[in-house]
Amino acid sequence: QVQLVESGGGLVQPGGSLRLSCRASGFTFSSYSMTWYRQAPGKEREWVAGITSAGTSTNYADSVKGRFTISRDNAKNTGYLQMNSLKPEDTAVYLCNAHAFGRNYWGQGTQVTVSS
Numbered sequence: 001q002v003q004l005v006e007s008g009g010g011l012v013q014p015g016g017s018l019r020l021s022c023r024a025s026g027f028t029f030s031s032y033s034m035t036w037y038r039q040a041p042g043k044e045r046e047w048v049a050g051i052t053s054a055g056t057s058t059n060y061a062d063s064v065k066g067r068f069t070i071s072r073d074n075a076k077n078t079g080y081l082q083m084n085s086l087k088p089e090d091t092a093v094y095l096c097n098a099h100a101f102g103r104n105y106w107g108q109g110t111q112v113t114v115s116s
Helices: none
Strands: 003-007 010-012 018-025 035-039 047-049 058-060 067-071 078-083 094-098 105-107 110-114
Touching: 003 094, 010 035, 010 058, 018 035, 018 094, 035 067, 035 078, 058 094, 058 110, 078 094
Parallel strands: 010 110
Antiparallel strands: 003 018, 018 078, 035 047, 035 094, 047 058, 067 078, 094 105, 094 110
């Protein structure tokens, strides 16, 4: 059974940090590129960051560049999103996605709320 399970979300003050995890099972995670998206209430889903299957290349949305870092540990079948200098506008449900070979897998999301 294919699964992506996010964790690590929560409530944090502006300027704080969180580290999201995305644990994969049921498929060969190391063969898939991974992407983080987010969706705020009333807004469209937004691409946040992506990383290649081997972790050799990363890309970021301009809105998070310099503050967020995407990474992965294929030995642990887990991807990460380190989020620093968080802002209220980063508040959203964060979802991880794994894609390759015409397949697209999604997690259920984890809520991140940035508020004082």
